[in-house]
Amino acid sequence: NAGVTQTPKFQVLKTGQSMTLQCAQDMNHEYMSWYRQDPGMGLRLIHYSVGAGITDQGEVPNGYNVSRSTTEDFPLRLLSAAPSQTSVYFCASKPGTYNYGYTFGSGTRLTVV
Amino acid sequence: AQSVAQPEDQVNVAEGNPLTVKCTYSVSGNPYLFWYVQYPNRGLQFLLKYITGDNLVKGSYGFEAEFNKSQTSFHLKKPSALVSDSALYFCAVSRSNAGKSTFGDGTTLTVKP
Numbered sequence: 016n017a018g019v020t021q022t023p024k025f026q027v028l029k030t031g032q033s034m035t036l037q038c039a040q041d042m043n044h045e046y047m048s049w050y051r052q053d054p055g056m057g058l059r060l061i062h063y064s065v066g067a068g069i070t071d072q073g074e075v076p077n078g079y080n081v082s083r084s085t086t087e088d089f090p091l092r093l094l095s096a097a098p099s100q101t102s103v104y105f106c107a108s109k110p111g112t113y114n115y116g117y118t119f120g121s122g123t124r125l126t127v128v
Numbered sequence: 129a130q131s132v133a134q135p136e137d138q139v140n141v142a143e144g145n146p147l148t149v150k151c152t153y154s155v156s157g158n159p160y161l162f163w164y165v166q167y168p169n170r171g172l173q174f175l176l177k178y179i180t181g182d183n184l185v186k187g188s189y190g191f192e193a194e195f196n197k198s199q200t201s202f203h204l205k206k207p208s209a210l211v212s213d214s215a216l217y218f219c220a221v222s223r224s225n226a227g228k229s230t231f232g233d234g235t236t237l238t239v240k241p
Contacts, residue, residue, distance in 0.1 A: 052147030057233035116162050
């Protein structure tokens with residue numbers, strides 16, 4: 016049981032490049048979310064999904080796209096990377112039937128230069 | 129809208145002493161409240177939750193939290209701190225069974241021998 020798997024763990028991008036952060040969970044969780052963590056700002060919600068085919072915006076969605084074609088996968092796409100997107104990104108999932116806490120991945124540390 | 133405030137950036141306690149990490153929240157309707165812990169270079173781990181019922185909730189690693197509706201607070205407590213409890217602690221709130229949780233900015237707990 017791997018839980019929530021994020022790849023890559025580290026990435027350096029040049030301004031303007033695009034990339035996809037991968038997130039997969041094997042717990043059959045309905046809810047999945049992407050957060051970014053910046054020093055002194057806690058975790059801020061980027062996008063979330065309550066099930067396959069359903070996504071919605073969080074607090075800071077600009078510059079990011081998501082899709083949820085399967086229950087297991089929830090990739091986050093950076094369309095045109097900017098230095099302001101330098102951050103640690105966490106994917107998380109939880110069941111939809113009860114309000115359990117989230118299970119988090121180990122994070123992706125992204126640097127945009 | 130929903131929000132969480134963790135008024136202390138840093139809490140320092142001596143090993144063996146009781147600890148409290150404070151959290152206040154704002155949400156419409158009944159709150160679903162959570163505490164998470166983050167160790168260095170790791171993802172967040174779920175500690176405990178309040179959904180309904182008893183105001184004192186017990187969680188992992190000997191932690192507990194007290195829900196106070198009139199003060200809109202959900203403080204994390206432990207009767208006797210360990211050096212290994214040193215970490216970053218996050219409080220989170222969600223409204224009903226919605227998928228998105230709002231996190232506080234985090235409190236760094238340092239337990240000194």
